[in-house]
Amino acid sequence: MKNLAVILLIWISAGLFVSCDKNDAIAPPDSQRILFECYYINYAWGYVHQGFFIDNEEKIKTYSQQALGVNPNDVDWNFPDNDGNISEQALMENIQKTTVRDTLIDKNTLREYSDKIYLIDENDITEYQSAYDAGSIVYACYQYNGDTHTYKQMELLVNGDWTRINNNKYAKQISEWLKTIH
Numbered sequence: 001m002k003n004l005a006v007i008l009l010i011w012i013s014a015g016l017f018v019s020c021d022k023n024d025a026i027a028p029p030d031s032q033r034i035l036f037e038c039y040y041i042n043y044a045w046g047y048v049h050q051g052f053f054i055d056n057e058e059k060i061k062t063y064s065q066q067a068l069g070v071n072p073n074d075v076d077w078n079f080p081d082n083d084g085n086i087s088e089q090a091l092m093e094n095i096q097k098t099t100v101r102d103t104l105i106d107k108n109t110l111r112e113y114s115d116k117i118y119l120i121d122e123n124d125i126t127e128y129q130s131a132y133d134a135g136s137i138v139y140a141c142y143q144y145n146g147d148t149h150t151y152k153q154m155e156l157l158v159n160g161d162w163t164r165i166n167n168n169k170y171a172k173q174i175s176e177w178l179k180t181i182h
Helices: 001-021 086-094 106-112 169-178
Strands: 034-042 046-055 059-067 083-085 100-104 124-129 134-147 150-160 162-166
Touching: 034 106, 034 150, 034 169, 046 086, 083 086, 086 150, 106 169, 134 169, 150 169, 162 169
Parallel strands: none
Antiparallel strands: 034 046, 034 134, 046 059, 059 100, 083 150, 124 162, 134 150, 150 162
């Protein structure tokens, strides 16, 4: 009977240990300065590109570029490559073109969502065409590689001409939170 109690106790303890999700938080590296970005971009009937970054100091940094008849190749902005990668230098050049808002992101809220950045899987995406000439609203976070000094833009949700939904639960949580920031 005593052996059965010991076995049962070990089994229950192991079950509790395995069922806990220890991966609910991975803090970004201290050297990561940019955490999130939300923007609208449209090339139809002119050029509009406006949005904001959120950095590791709780600051919201806004930008707005608008022009008629602009060739997208002539725009003074550094965009990530097709894999979502952008050098730290190129991203910091973009940051130099922003304006810091007076309001800050709550420190605990920022930590809650930034700790989910490295839990996002970019391989479970739903995509479909949803409009024409509407442009795109993009909700994204960044993962930083300190060895190569590059950021990887992770699209969480894109609404517009095409809809792309990252089905990862953390991506959904972050994109819902980003929608509340104006």
